[in-house]
Amino acid sequence: MDLLEYQGKQLFGKHGLAVSDGKPVTTVEDAVAAANEIGYPVVVKAQVLIGGRGKAGGVKLAANEDEAREHATNILGLDIKGHITRTVWIEHASDIDTEYYASILLDRSAKKPLLMFSIEGGVEIETVAEETPEKLIKHHIDPLVGLTKEEAVKVATDGKAADDVIEGVADALVALYEVWIEEDASLAEINPLIVTPDRQVKALDAKVTLDDNAAFRHPDHADLGDSANADPIEVKAAEQGVTYVKLDGDIGILGNGAGLVMSTLDVVAQHGGTPANFLDAGGGSDAEKVKQAVELILANDNVKAVLFNIFGGITRCDEVANGLVSAFNDLKPTVPFVVRLDGTNDVQGREILEKAALPNVHAATTMDGAAEQVVALAKGA
Amino acid sequence: MSILIDENTKLAVAGITGREGSFHTLNNRAYGTNVVGGINPKKAGENVEGIPVFADWKTTVAETGANTAMIFVPPPFAAASALEAAQAGVELVVIITEGIPAxxxxxxYNQVKRDHPGTRIIGPNCPGLLSPGKANVGIIPASFFKPGNVGVVSRSGTLTYQIGNELAQKGFGNSSIVGIGGDPVPGSSFVDVIELFEKDPQTELIVMSGEIGGSAEEEAAEYIAANVTKPVVGYIAGFTAPEGKQMGHAGAIVSGSAGTAKAKAEALEAKGVRVGRTPTQTAEIAMEILGAPTAA
Known part of the structure; x- marks a missing residue:
């Protein structure tokens, strides 16, 4: 789950990383009240999960109440690349002497957390990595030990941070690792990490991604993210424990197992079709789960035909068939279905479907054949 | 020969008393796998259709000589159970559980590597392994596969079955099928398993099935070019996946321009590995390379 800037900053603050005082607000009146309370000048920042906020007019400096009101009015509701701004973060404007960069992410190749630090902050870090790689310090952290202060000092020193802020930067890096490890983040990035004229080190922005698999041990994370801008079908799917990703096409796809579903999307595309979604019904799908999944697929009005591609391992094909029959009884879909069942209990599954004689359901035996058939049906619909 | 599991496998299962755990453990036993025990601290002393249940891994290994562990316990407890199995000296730990925090x-991974180098982990979030005719550890539907000369290694469970089944339809059998799982930190990578297939005399061709996210396929491409004499055929899923969206598997995500299916396929092809565009085409390439199927 990606966090909004202010949510990331609140986590930073919790772990002792310095951030400016601020408040998230959703109305102009609250924005003005917050700005008056915090004290001018303030920055009014759109809270959306997309880059380029500044260029889109989503970040403005306000010197007084009138300006705060004007900016909040303009930014609340602002559409930034398809993301509607519903919340603005009002924070006290910081004086900036220097802009650094710091991040921690999971290096899947090294199988260790990777700390990156650069004194070239405030710009795209990819550009720094490409053009001046010597200015990007990369340091692998031993997850069994954690990031020690000594290591952090070395990273700050190697990165050529100003002498009088080595301590401050090192403390910020240690705090950033604490955020990463204790909040179960997969990414914690500060760009820029600023040095103020009075030599304080502060996070001016926050980009944090949390591991959804760790949600069970972080009940306080439940309200984070930007669910207001999420696709409603994706939100409902997540509540049901099903992985659904909305796509642009017109062929609804259900499969079991992420790899098989990805492959099914590819094969449908190769046959000239366009998938409307990715839906992994998951291992051990029972009849109820399958019915819910059909409901999710059909909630997308673009869907003209549906492909079920099941290869049973932990999933039992008879359960899938029962779910489909029950879905047809309740939902009475009007679009054609192509169903391919193979694997555990496939014979029983096919028997169930044959007996039920569902309207407009076509059985297929191979994945390629199923894809070809569903593309033809979608085009004919 | 086969890799990792065979007639000498002595399997014990953590989570044997759960719905899925018992279903698949009994399936594994029915296939001929020697299942020697199970673990559930609350049900020690009981049995699952004759399979004794113990309180912990240490006791299980002491009582049964288990050399292979299968982990079926829920995500919050799965990593701890796997570590306990490694601490008890189990050589192969197969983690089926999906949804373990990264x-x-x-x-x-780091603790087993540092403290228990004799233990190999397969998974998490994987379907397990199958050495046709010898042993089945996990949830792979074994009836589709027969013994043969093709080794399969895959990040996806169901895609493993799909490709294995395509090969079977062409008349090929398998030495072993290994699902390494779709999570960000798999215990074993493509390289680890391909190294074993390279050494296995039964294996004459290796099929590796990858997907978007990470760089394990690119690393495998480098390794194959430098170290593998046997033909390798690749498949990559996720050509149509949009950037920044997690496609089911926690590890299947394109980040910016990194981890795309196209980049992976190109990395493999640049090193001389042929890559099928569909599971069917992948099997066809394998057939073309090997000629007529031969039974092992």
């Missing part, structure tokens, strides 16, 4: 996997 940090738990990260710590497990």
């Amino acid at each position: 940090h738990d996997e990260l710590k497990l």
Whole structure:
């Protein structure tokens, strides 16, 4: 789950990383009240999960109440690349002497957390990595030990941070690792990490991604993210424990197992079709789960035909068939279905479907054949 | 020969008393796998259709000589159970559980590597392994596969079955099928398993099935070019996946321009590995390379 800037900053603050005082607000009146309370000048920042906020007019400096009101009015509701701004973060404007960069992410190749630090902050870090790689310090952290202060000092020193802020930067890096490890983040990035004229080190922005698999041990994370801008079908799917990703096409796809579903999307595309979604019904799908999944697929009005591609391992094909029959009884879909069942209990599954004689359901035996058939049906619909 | 599991496998299962755990354990036993025990601290002393249940891994290994562990316990406890199996000296730990926090996997990987180098982990979030005719550890539907000369290694469970089944339809059998799982920190990578297939005399061709996210396929491409004499055929899923969206598997995500299916396929092809565009085409390439199927 990606966090909004202010949510990331609140986590930073919790772990002792310095951030400016601020408040998230959703109305102009609250924005003005917050700005008056915090004290001018303030920055009014759109809270959306997309880059380029500044260029889109989503970040403005306000010197007084009138300006705060004007900016909040303009930014609340602002559409930034398809993301509607519903919340603005009002924070006290910081004086900036220097802009650094710091991040921690999971290096899947090294199988260790990777700390990156650069004194070239405030710009795209990819550009720094490409053009001046010597200015990007990369340091692998031993997850069994954690990031020690000594290591952090070395990273700050190697990165050529100003002498009088080595301590401050090192403390910020240690705090950033604490955020990463204790909040179960997969990414914690500060760009820029600023040095103020009075030599304080502060996070001016926050980009944090949390591991959804760790949600069970972080009940306080439940309200984070930007669910207001999420696709409603994706939100409902997540509540049901099903992985659904909305796509642009017109062929609804259900499969079991992420790899098989990805492959099914590819094969449908190769046959000239366009998938409307990715839906992994998951291992051990029972009849109820399958019915819910059909409901999710059909909630997308673009869907003209549906492909079920099941290869049973932990999933039992008879359960899938029962779910489909029950879905047809309740939902009475009007679009054609192509169903391919193979694997555990496939014979029983096919028997169930044959007996039920569902309207407009076509059985297929191979994945390629199923894809070809569903593309033809979608085009004919 | 086969790799990792065979007639000498002595399997014990953590989570044997759960719905899925018992279903698949009994399936594994019915296939001929020697299942020697199970673990559930609350049900020690009981049995699952004759399979004794113990309180912990240490006791299980002491009582049964188990050399292979299968982990079926829920995500919050799975990494701890896997570590306990490694501490008890189990050589092969297969983690089926999906949804384990990435940090738990990260710590497990590093701790086993540091303190228990004799233990190999397969998974998490994987379908397990099958050495046709010898042993089945996990949830792979074994009836589709027969013994043969093709080794399969895959990040996806169901895609493993799909490709294995395509090969079977062409008349090929398998030495072993290994699902390494779709999580960000797998215990074993493509390289680890391909190294074993290279050494296995039964294996004459290796099929590797990858997907978007990470760089394991690119690393495998480098390794194959430098170290593998046997033909390798690749498949990559996720050509149509949009950037920044997690496609089911926690590890299947295109980040910016990194981890795309196209880049992976190109990395493999640049090193002389042929890559099928569909599971069917992948099997066809394998057939073309091997000629007529031969039974092992």
